[in-house]
Amino acid sequence: MAEILQAMTALGAHGPARVAVGPLSITERVDLALASVAERRGRGADLVGAASPAGLPLPGPARYQAGTPFGTFWVAPGMWFAEAPFASHEWIADQLRAALGDAASITEQTDAWVIFDLVVVGEGVGLASLLERLCNVDFPAAPDGFATRTVMDHLGIYLIRQGAGAARIYGPRSSAQSLLHALEAAARAVW
Amino acid sequence: MIINHPILGPRDAQEFVYLGDAALIDRPDGMTDGIEAFHTYAYLRDNPAGDHRELWYHEQGDRSWLVVTRNTVTHEITKVELARDVARAMGRST
Amino acid sequence: MTQSNRISGGQIDRGQTLRFTFDGQGFTGHPGDTLASALLANGVRLMGRSFKYHRPRGPLTAGSEEPNALVELRSGARREPNTRATVAELFDGLEATSQNRWPSLRFDAMAVNDRLSSFFAAGFYYKTFMWPRSFWEKLYEPIIRRAAGLGSVSREEDPDLYDKGFLHCDLLVIGAGPAGLMAALTAGRAGARVILADEDFRMGGRLNAETFTIGQVAGADWAAGVVTELATMPNVRLMPRTTVIGAFDHGIHGAVERLGDHLAEPAAGKPRQILWRIYARRSVLAGGATERPIAFENNDRPGIMLAGAMRAYANRWAVTAGQRVAVFTNNDDGLRTAADLRAKGVDLVEVIDSRKGDMIVDSRGRLGLKSVTVQDSKGQRRDITVDALAVSGGWNPNVNLYSHHRARPVWDDTIVAFVPGADGPPGLTVAGAAAGVLSTHGALRTGRDAAIAALGLTGAAPDLPEAEDATPRITPLWHVPQGKGRAWIDQQNDVTVKDVKLAAQENFISVEHLKRYTTLGMATDQGKTGNVLGLAVMAELTGRSIPQTGTTIYRPPYTPVAMGTLAGRSRGAEFKPVRMTPSHHWAREQCAVFVEVGNWLRTQWVPKDGETEWRQSVDREVLATRRSVGICDVTTLGKIDIQGTDAGAFLDRVYANTFSTLKVGKCRYGLMLREDGLVYDDGTTARLAEHEYVMTTTTANAVGVFRHLEFCRQCLWPDMDVQLISTTEAWAQFSVAGPNARNLLEKIVDQDISDAAFPYMGAGNVTVCGGLRARLFRISFSGELAFEIAVPTRYGDALLREMLARGAEYDPVVYGTEALGVMRVEKGHVAGGELNGQSTALNMGLGKMVSQKKDSIGRVLSTREGLTDPEGYRLVGVRPVDPAARLTAGSHFLDIGAAAVAANDAGWLTSKVYSPHIGSDIALGYLKAGAGRIGQRMRAVNLLAGQDTEVEIVSPHFFDPEGERLRG
Incomplete structure (x- = not known):
C-alpha cells in the first residue's frame, strides 16, 4: 500500500538512522510493529491456548523469545510486548486481537517506541563496556534473550540481550534524539 | 539499597518509587465506613524505628507494587512480597 | 634547577624527563613522580600556606591524606584548586600554582594572622562577630568571605566530560596493598568476578614504599607480579587511580576513577573521570593505615613530615626530604625510616625515640626547617641542625568505609589506635592494616582469609609467601608537654593543642562539639592525620580514656569529589533528556518559541513576520482560532489505555464521577480525587469498546x-x-478548534463527521486521508467547536502539514500553549493554577460531579466539614474595573477599603491572561463564598508587584457561557 501520509521517524527523518562509533553500530529499526498483550483476569489458559497457534511465544519474566511471526518479551506480570515485521503487521493490534479473542487486552505500541539495534563487531569486545556506562544491567552475566526494563540517560527503556555483542533497545519515542545522543556519547567515551 | 524483587530478583532501589506504610492497602469500604475510618486510613501512620512494612513501586521495572519489610534503622530488608498477594491475603478482591 | 635531592633507586622512569612549573618556575621530574615528589626532588619543600594563620607549609604525607600541600593545577577553564600535590601524578607540561597566599608563596601578607594568632583561637568567629548586629552584612561578612576558603575556582565552564557507570562483582577489593592483592588473587584464582580498586596509579600500596621482601623478591616486585597475574584473568578488573568513596547499603559502593587527571587533558570525547556505582556481593576493605604526627611546638614547618612518608619518598620516588635528617618516633616503625634512609646514603643525624625519654620540643626555620630542639630524659636541651625531620606517632587504620554505616571503631591498646569492630556494613570484611594488622605477613594472611570467608571458598587457596611479621611496638606519646608555643594537631585547619585545651576549658568536650568548635577534622582532608591525635589530647585533658572520648562520624566521600563528577553528563543542554512533540520539526521550521513542560518541549507560540511582542502572536492565535480555526499539538497529555471486563467499574472507583454508564463511542470529562478528598487530576476519558x-x-x-x-x-x-x-x-494528537474546525476536518477525515454523525462528546476510530487509521474525539478545551484527532505518531508531522494545506481556505493557525491558556481561562476551565493540590471539586464549582452513589477514591473525605463549608473558596472570574489595569496571578482578594493584612484575605487569583475578546486582563481565582459574590466589586492586591486593582467578580465562564459554540 502506498503511503497515504509520509511517515517521519522518531528522529525526524524519512529513513532509519545508522551510526557507527568504533566497533559499534547503532541501527534504528522502523520496520517493526509492536503491541502489548495483557492477560485478562483468569484467562491465562485461554491465552496460552490461543497464543501458540498464532505464533506468539509467552516467555517468562525477564525473557525474550523469538517466534514466527511474533517475537515476544515479558514486561510485567501477565503482560508482554510482541513485535513483528511492520510490512506484514502494520495492524498488529487487530491481528493479535483476531488471534487471541477476548483472552487478552491488546494495545497498539508501534509508535510509542524508538528501536535501536546495537551491534559490536569483534571477538571478545562485547557490548558490556558500553552498557556499563549507560545502565545498571549486569550485561555480561545475563543470558542471551534476557529482557529487562532499565534506565538510560534518565529514560525508561527496554533492553534485550541478543548476544555478547548485540542488544536491542526500546526507548520512549519522543526522546529518541536524547537517547541516541546518549548512546553515541557513551560510545565515543569507550571507543 | 537493593530490593530483592519476588519476580525479578535483586534490583536497585533507584528503580523504585517509595509510597510509605503498607497499611495503605487496607482501605476502608467507601460505602459503609465513614469519615473517621478514612481519616485514620489517610493520615495516621506509625513511624517505627525498626521493621516497617512499606510500599515500593517498580516504576522503572515491571510496574509491580511491592510490600517491602525494611528496618528503618539498619535498612536491612527481611521480606519482599507482591502487594497484590498481600492484598489478597488481607481479603481484598474487587 | 637540577633534581638536587634525587637519590638512587625508586620506581620512576629516569629514561624520560617531564617538564613542569610551580608558581611559574620550571622544574623537571620523571614518570612515576607525583608533583610533591618531583618538587622535593628539586629541593622545593614550601608548597602551601595554612588556612587560618597562613603558615608556610610543605607536604606532611605522601598520600591522599595530605593536609598541607594543596595546590591549583592547570590553568584557564581547567584550573582546579585544592589538589593534593602528594597524589597529583606528574605529566609533561603540568602547571601548578600555590594558593592561599598573596602576593607570593614566600611573602604572604596574610601571614600577619600568624602574628595575631592569639586573637584567632578556636571560637574566634563565634565570639567576635556577634555585635553590633548591623555590622554583620556590611563589614564582617565581606571581610570573612575574602579571607575564607582555600584556592579559587575557575569561573569558566569545565571543558571536560564526566561519565557515570555501573559495575557488578562477586568481590570488591578496596586497596591494592599486600592485603588487597592477596584477597584479589585468592578470589580471582577461584574464578570469582573481582574488582580491585586502588586510589594510587601504581598498585602495591605500602609495598612500593618499603624495602621488605616477600618470598625471595622485593615487595614492590612481588606486587607487580601479582598485578600481572591478575591482569591476565578475564574475571578480574583492575582499577588503578580509582578511589572507593563510600560504602552504601546492600553492597553498593561509590568509586571515582580518574582516567584523565594524569594527562594534560583527556583524549577527545573521553571522560576525565567516571563515577562508578559498584554492586558488590561482598567486599574486602584493605585500605591500609595512615600515620599520625606527634604534636610539639612549631611541628608544622616545611621539612617536617611523617616518617612513613619520608620513607616512601626515599624508597619509591628516590627522593630525600633533606640533606641532614632526624627521626622523631614513639614506635618501631619510625626506626625503619632511619634504617632505610641510612641505607640510601642519606645523612641521618639522629633518632629521637620518645620511649627513651627524648623528645623534640621546638623547631626553627621560617620557610623551611633549619633546626630542632631536643630535650633528653634529664631535661637537657640542645639544638641540632637538620633540614628534614621524620615524625611518627603511630598508625591509624583507615576505618572510614567500615564506618560509613555509622559503625563505631573500637580501641586497640596494642597498636594504640581505633580498629574496626564487629558491626560494619554487612558483607564487608576488613583486612590488613585497615583491620589493625600492621605486619606484612599479617596483611597477606588476612587478605587471603577475607576473600575465602567472603566468598565461602573451599578449594585450594594461594600459599602465603614469607614476609616480615612484626607488629611495631609503640608507647603512646600524643603531644610533647609544652610551654607557650603552638603545637599543631590538624595542620589543614590550624588546630593546635591550645585550641583543644580551650575547647575543653569551655566545656566543648564531646567530640562532635570539639570538631565544630575548633574545626578539627574539617575540610578537604577530613582530619585523616589529625583526628585521633585531637581526640587523644581531649581525652588526656578531661581524664577520660580515648574510647570513652569517642570518634566523630565517618561519612562519604573518602576523599574529595569534584562537582563535575557528581553531575556526570547531566549538565547544560544535556541536563535532562528532551521529549519532542510530533509537530516539533514543523514548529522549528516556523521559528516557534518553545516552553519546557517537564521534559517536553511544547510550542508556546508561533511568531509571524513583524511580530515583536509575544502578546501580538498569542492574541493573533486566539482571535484566529475563535474566528476560523486553530490547531494545537496536544500529544503531551497523558494517554492511558484501560481494558478489561471491569474497566468501567474500575473507572467508577478512580474517578469521582461515573464512567461505567458511558456509551461506546462517547467520551466524558473525568475528575480524579486523592483519597483526602482534594482534586488530583482531570481529563477526558473515552469508551472505544465495551x-x-x-x-x-x-x-x-x-x-x-x-x-x-x-x-x-x-x-x-x-x-x-x-x-x-x-x-x-503512540499517538500524535491535535486539537482542531474554531467555527471552521469541522469544515477543515471534513477535508481530512474519511467518514461523516457532521453533528448528527459525530455529536458533541463523540469519540471513535476513523480513517484519514484515504485510509490511515486515526482516532477522533469531539472535545473542546477552548469553548469552540473542536475535535481532537490522533494518528500513529510517525504520521503526526505529515497530518499537521496536510491539515494546513487542505484547510488553507480557512486560514488555519497553529497555536501554542499561551493561546491555549488564554482560551481555557476565557472558558473557565481549570488547569495547573487551580489544580493546585489544595482544592476540592466544590472549590472548582464541580461539586456535583462527585457521585455519592458509589465508592470512589476521595469521596468520603471530600464530605468532611472543613471541605464542604458553604462559605469556602469558589472558583470565580475576575476582570479589572479599569480595562487598562493589570492583574497578576497570585494577587489576593480584599474587600474595598479593607487593610492589606492576612486577616482580611478573601482568596487569590489562580490564573491570569490577557483576553483579546474582552480587551483586558482576565483571571480566575478562588474567592471565599465566591458563588454569592458574582457582580460585586473587590480589590486584587499584590504587594510584591505593587498592585492594588479594583476588580469585578464575574462568572468564570467569560466566553460563550451557554456552550452554544462547542455544540455547534
Whole structure:
C-alpha cells in the first residue's frame, strides 16, 4: 500500500538512522510493529491456548523469545510486548486481537517506541563496556534473550540481550534524539 | 539499597518509587465506613524505628507494587512480597 | 634547577624527563613522580600556606591524606584548586600554582594572622562577630568571605566530560596493598568476578614504599607480579587511580576513577573521570593505615613530615626530604625510616625515640626547617641542625568505609589506635592494616582469609609467601608537654593543642562539639592525620580514656569529589533528556518559541513576520482560532489505555464521577480525587469498546496518575479484570478548534463527521486521508467547536502539514500553549493554577460531579466539614474595573477599603491572561463564598508587584457561557 501520509521517524527523518562509533553500530529499526498483550483476569489458559497457534511465544519474566511471526518479551506480570515485521503487521493490534479473542487486552505500541539495534563487531569486545556506562544491567552475566526494563540517560527503556555483542533497545519515542545522543556519547567515551 | 524483587530478583532501589506504610492497602469500604475510618486510613501512620512494612513501586521495572519489610534503622530488608498477594491475603478482591 | 635531592633507586622512569612549573618556575621530574615528589626532588619543600594563620607549609604525607600541600593545577577553564600535590601524578607540561597566599608563596601578607594568632583561637568567629548586629552584612561578612576558603575556582565552564557507570562483582577489593592483592588473587584464582580498586596509579600500596621482601623478591616486585597475574584473568578488573568513596547499603559502593587527571587533558570525547556505582556481593576493605604526627611546638614547618612518608619518598620516588635528617618516633616503625634512609646514603643525624625519654620540643626555620630542639630524659636541651625531620606517632587504620554505616571503631591498646569492630556494613570484611594488622605477613594472611570467608571458598587457596611479621611496638606519646608555643594537631585547619585545651576549658568536650568548635577534622582532608591525635589530647585533658572520648562520624566521600563528577553528563543542554512533540520539526521550521513542560518541549507560540511582542502572536492565535480555526499539538497529555471486563467499574472507583454508564463511542470529562478528598487530576476519558477506554491526564500528572492507577489495581482491588498501558507516545494528537474546525476536518477525515454523525462528546476510530487509521474525539478545551484527532505518531508531522494545506481556505493557525491558556481561562476551565493540590471539586464549582452513589477514591473525605463549608473558596472570574489595569496571578482578594493584612484575605487569583475578546486582563481565582459574590466589586492586591486593582467578580465562564459554540 502506498503511503497515504509520509511517515517521519522518531528522529525526524524519512529513513532509519545508522551510526557507527568504533566497533559499534547503532541501527534504528522502523520496520517493526509492536503491541502489548495483557492477560485478562483468569484467562491465562485461554491465552496460552490461543497464543501458540498464532505464533506468539509467552516467555517468562525477564525473557525474550523469538517466534514466527511474533517475537515476544515479558514486561510485567501477565503482560508482554510482541513485535513483528511492520510490512506484514502494520495492524498488529487487530491481528493479535483476531488471534487471541477476548483472552487478552491488546494495545497498539508501534509508535510509542524508538528501536535501536546495537551491534559490536569483534571477538571478545562485547557490548558490556558500553552498557556499563549507560545502565545498571549486569550485561555480561545475563543470558542471551534476557529482557529487562532499565534506565538510560534518565529514560525508561527496554533492553534485550541478543548476544555478547548485540542488544536491542526500546526507548520512549519522543526522546529518541536524547537517547541516541546518549548512546553515541557513551560510545565515543569507550571507543 | 537493593530490593530483592519476588519476580525479578535483586534490583536497585533507584528503580523504585517509595509510597510509605503498607497499611495503605487496607482501605476502608467507601460505602459503609465513614469519615473517621478514612481519616485514620489517610493520615495516621506509625513511624517505627525498626521493621516497617512499606510500599515500593517498580516504576522503572515491571510496574509491580511491592510490600517491602525494611528496618528503618539498619535498612536491612527481611521480606519482599507482591502487594497484590498481600492484598489478597488481607481479603481484598474487587 | 637540577633534581638536587634525587637519590638512587625508586620506581620512576629516569629514561624520560617531564617538564613542569610551580608558581611559574620550571622544574623537571620523571614518570612515576607525583608533583610533591618531583618538587622535593628539586629541593622545593614550601608548597602551601595554612588556612587560618597562613603558615608556610610543605607536604606532611605522601598520600591522599595530605593536609598541607594543596595546590591549583592547570590553568584557564581547567584550573582546579585544592589538589593534593602528594597524589597529583606528574605529566609533561603540568602547571601548578600555590594558593592561599598573596602576593607570593614566600611573602604572604596574610601571614600577619600568624602574628595575631592569639586573637584567632578556636571560637574566634563565634565570639567576635556577634555585635553590633548591623555590622554583620556590611563589614564582617565581606571581610570573612575574602579571607575564607582555600584556592579559587575557575569561573569558566569545565571543558571536560564526566561519565557515570555501573559495575557488578562477586568481590570488591578496596586497596591494592599486600592485603588487597592477596584477597584479589585468592578470589580471582577461584574464578570469582573481582574488582580491585586502588586510589594510587601504581598498585602495591605500602609495598612500593618499603624495602621488605616477600618470598625471595622485593615487595614492590612481588606486587607487580601479582598485578600481572591478575591482569591476565578475564574475571578480574583492575582499577588503578580509582578511589572507593563510600560504602552504601546492600553492597553498593561509590568509586571515582580518574582516567584523565594524569594527562594534560583527556583524549577527545573521553571522560576525565567516571563515577562508578559498584554492586558488590561482598567486599574486602584493605585500605591500609595512615600515620599520625606527634604534636610539639612549631611541628608544622616545611621539612617536617611523617616518617612513613619520608620513607616512601626515599624508597619509591628516590627522593630525600633533606640533606641532614632526624627521626622523631614513639614506635618501631619510625626506626625503619632511619634504617632505610641510612641505607640510601642519606645523612641521618639522629633518632629521637620518645620511649627513651627524648623528645623534640621546638623547631626553627621560617620557610623551611633549619633546626630542632631536643630535650633528653634529664631535661637537657640542645639544638641540632637538620633540614628534614621524620615524625611518627603511630598508625591509624583507615576505618572510614567500615564506618560509613555509622559503625563505631573500637580501641586497640596494642597498636594504640581505633580498629574496626564487629558491626560494619554487612558483607564487608576488613583486612590488613585497615583491620589493625600492621605486619606484612599479617596483611597477606588476612587478605587471603577475607576473600575465602567472603566468598565461602573451599578449594585450594594461594600459599602465603614469607614476609616480615612484626607488629611495631609503640608507647603512646600524643603531644610533647609544652610551654607557650603552638603545637599543631590538624595542620589543614590550624588546630593546635591550645585550641583543644580551650575547647575543653569551655566545656566543648564531646567530640562532635570539639570538631565544630575548633574545626578539627574539617575540610578537604577530613582530619585523616589529625583526628585521633585531637581526640587523644581531649581525652588526656578531661581524664577520660580515648574510647570513652569517642570518634566523630565517618561519612562519604573518602576523599574529595569534584562537582563535575557528581553531575556526570547531566549538565547544560544535556541536563535532562528532551521529549519532542510530533509537530516539533514543523514548529522549528516556523521559528516557534518553545516552553519546557517537564521534559517536553511544547510550542508556546508561533511568531509571524513583524511580530515583536509575544502578546501580538498569542492574541493573533486566539482571535484566529475563535474566528476560523486553530490547531494545537496536544500529544503531551497523558494517554492511558484501560481494558478489561471491569474497566468501567474500575473507572467508577478512580474517578469521582461515573464512567461505567458511558456509551461506546462517547467520551466524558473525568475528575480524579486523592483519597483526602482534594482534586488530583482531570481529563477526558473515552469508551472505544465495551471493555476498552482511553483516559487522558494532564501533561504534568501523566506518570503519577498511571502509578496511582496501578496502586488501585494491584493493592486495593487486586481481582478486578483491568489492564493498563500508557499510549501517550503512540499517538500524535491535535486539537482542531474554531467555527471552521469541522469544515477543515471534513477535508481530512474519511467518514461523516457532521453533528448528527459525530455529536458533541463523540469519540471513535476513523480513517484519514484515504485510509490511515486515526482516532477522533469531539472535545473542546477552548469553548469552540473542536475535535481532537490522533494518528500513529510517525504520521503526526505529515497530518499537521496536510491539515494546513487542505484547510488553507480557512486560514488555519497553529497555536501554542499561551493561546491555549488564554482560551481555557476565557472558558473557565481549570488547569495547573487551580489544580493546585489544595482544592476540592466544590472549590472548582464541580461539586456535583462527585457521585455519592458509589465508592470512589476521595469521596468520603471530600464530605468532611472543613471541605464542604458553604462559605469556602469558589472558583470565580475576575476582570479589572479599569480595562487598562493589570492583574497578576497570585494577587489576593480584599474587600474595598479593607487593610492589606492576612486577616482580611478573601482568596487569590489562580490564573491570569490577557483576553483579546474582552480587551483586558482576565483571571480566575478562588474567592471565599465566591458563588454569592458574582457582580460585586473587590480589590486584587499584590504587594510584591505593587498592585492594588479594583476588580469585578464575574462568572468564570467569560466566553460563550451557554456552550452554544462547542455544540455547534
